[in-house]
Amino acid sequence: MTIAEGQLLWTPSEEVARNSNITAYMNWLRDKGIVDVDNYDALWRWSVDNIEAFWGSLWDFFEIISDTPYEQVTDSLEMKPGNRWFVGSRVNLAEHIMRKARPGQPALFHLSETRPLAELSWDDLGARVRILATRMRAMGVKPGDAVCALMPNIPETVIAMLASISIGAVWSNAAPEFGRKTILDRFTQIEPRWLFISDGYVFGGKSFDKREEAVAIVEALSGSLEQVVYLPYLNPLNREAPVAASLWDEMLEGEDPGAGAFQFERVPHDHPLWVLFSSGTTGLPKAIVHSHQGALMEMMKVMTFHMD
16 A cells, blocks of 8 residues: 555544544633634644743643643743743642552553563552652652663563652663663763662563672662662562662552642752763763653643544
């Protein structure tokens, strides 16, 4: 089958379109007296011509939770570095992810070469995030502290990330298959106070033991590192960590404070959320800092224009 440029590949049914987020948003805009548009092209045109009104309307449509109201949507409409958005607001991305939890419904489906297909419910995800975040707070993690991970793409990594950002810590991770120098070129730039590590990973049916590598990395980060959390992933029965560390399971032994009692750390609009890195092919990897507010804006946009 040959697909020509501009060929229409899919059109939603009337029912799908009627029940979509984008239709709900257009109806909301009309009901609020903001603008009356009845199709995608008209909505897109309005969003381009009225940038501040568009983003401000998304803030209200999604009922963004902030300790304080924002002073203005943006301080500049020029395409340049340094533009500030929703200055004055105090938000937390993890709070907005977790507030739409669906009790009894799956939050994650996960499968790996060492684990069968399984699911993690919103209830279990929320409880584990709150327990770990509460424990991290009690152990001294403060907003702005860097927390890094060297773990596979598994639910534990998601839990560690959500727990960290929920209390205002700055998250960063590197794939465990990276070499020692590649990892340290990244982590030494942000000087993590906490590090989550696993004993290795599996790829193509082959196990890669990374415990020796972990020892060297922890030693290299000793100037800033205060706490290591160890997950025996390759061999769950061998709980002996290669470095001084708390075990993952032990970190989750606390009592869940409950969704109503747990306090998310709402941070300023420009507070770092996580640090990504460039490839490092032309020197040291360049740190790319994302903020809670920036990621939240991207989520609002994606959720609005998705057909689900």
